[in-house]
Amino acid sequence: MGDALTHALQLRDQRRPLDGAEKQAVADRIKQQLKQHDATLVAHYYTAPEIQALAEETGGCVSDSLEMARFGSESPASTLIVCGVRFMGETAKILSPDKQVLMPELEATCSLDLGCPAEKFANFCDQHPDRTVVVYANTNAAVKARADYVVTSSIAVDLVQHLHDQGKKVLWAPDRYLGSYVQKQTDADMVLWDSSCIVHEEFKSQRIREMQHLYPDAAVLVHPESPQSVIELADAVGSTSQLIQAARDLPHSQLIVATDQGIFYKMQQQVPHKELIIAPTAGQGATCCSCANCPWMAMNSLDALDALFGRMQHNQIEVDSEVARGAQRSLNRMLEFSARLRAGEI
Ligand code: CIZ
Ligand code: SF4
Numbered sequence: 001m002g003d004a005l006t007h008a009l010q011l012r013d014q015r016r017p018l019d020g021a022e023k024q025a026v027a028d029r030i031k032q033q034l035k036q037h038d039a040t041l042v043a044h045y046y047t048a049p050e051i052q053a054l055a056e057e058t059g060g061c062v063s064d065s066l067e068m069a070r071f072g073s074e075s076p077a078s079t080l081i082v083c084g085v086r087f088m089g090e091t092a093k094i095l096s097p098d099k100q101v102l103m104p105e106l107e108a109t110c111s112l113d114l115g116c117p118a119e120k121f122a123n124f125c126d127q128h129p130d131r132t133v134v135v136y137a138n139t140n141a142a143v144k145a146r147a148d149y150v151v152t153s154s155i156a157v158d159l160v161q162h163l164h165d166q167g168k169k170v171l172w173a174p175d176r177y178l179g180s181y182v183q184k185q186t187d188a189d190m191v192l193w194d195s196s197c198i199v200h201e202e203f204k205s206q207r208i209r210e211m212q213h214l215y216p217d218a219a220v221l222v223h224p225e226s227p228q229s230v231i232e233l234a235d236a237v238g239s240t241s242q243l244i245q246a247a248r249d250l251p252h253s254q255l256i257v258a259t260d261q262g263i264f265y266k267m268q269q270q271v272p273h274k275e276l277i278i279a280p281t282a283g284q285g286a287t288c289c290s291c292a293n294c295p296w297m298a299m300n301s302l303d304a305l306d307a308l309f310g311r312m313q314h315n316q317i318e319v320d321s322e323v324a325r326g327a328q329r330s331l332n333r334m335l336e337f338s339a340r341l342r343a344g345e346i
Contacts (some may be wrong), residue, residue: 169189
């Protein structure tokens, strides 16, 4: 992970902030290019506010990775520009092989993906042939190809519960915190791969408790990629879309939010009168890799998106066709399960 993380942090530190007029000029240019290339923006909640705003203004999507996958595959546009991290671009290409799929920075990766190399993962699966293999969406296509099911955090508990109810034992990868949260919720028999998200594992329960003393009336919202000790402090635990929903549903007017701060853009739209407070991380200034903002998500800057149109040939996502076939099978199972869940059939 070292080199990929150092590269992302260097880019983040070198970036010159644009002033308001510059931002507007760049955004206008991008809008024109999108039209010219029949392209739509598919952005994750963790990207910068100006990227999310642009996706909204141009009829694209701002969502979690499950919805990004669904939106991309249903979009009539011939080109998808995925503002997120690499596995999201791969998923878009696998589900829409005939579309051109581009990303502003192909090197935008994820510590969970890096922490689960396909070959090692295949060996792990070979050691547990009796288990149903469930992998988190934050994995590369070859890992997905080896899995029975892909899940996102918004359906992980439901899917594992469903498998457990059928008497199945589960092999889970790669996030150990999310895996052990799912295990506790479902009581399923699970073996866990040992990887984590560098952003969420920085949240520390002691510092959040201090925050609770400062804001005694605030509710705490936690993403389940966080350590168990942090999850235990939560008034609501859930995926990004579930946390946005919880922000609406909870009666509290102050919310301490333990997930990537990119989520504040959409969450604040939903609860304009509530005060959103970033949960503290362990890091201090320069010593912190994440500071509640994923350095790889941050590679999706307005500048990088603007520059993309000048080098479209170089920023295409391609996935080996055999790997793509395998991954498509487990991704389709995710989409089907999620559709049945939505329809109340499960
Ligand atoms: O699945 C996603 O979009 C991620 C990475 C987080 C979440 O909980 O939605
Ligand atoms: Fe991966 Fe964590 Fe970044 Fe999400 S926030 S892309 S899980 S490193």
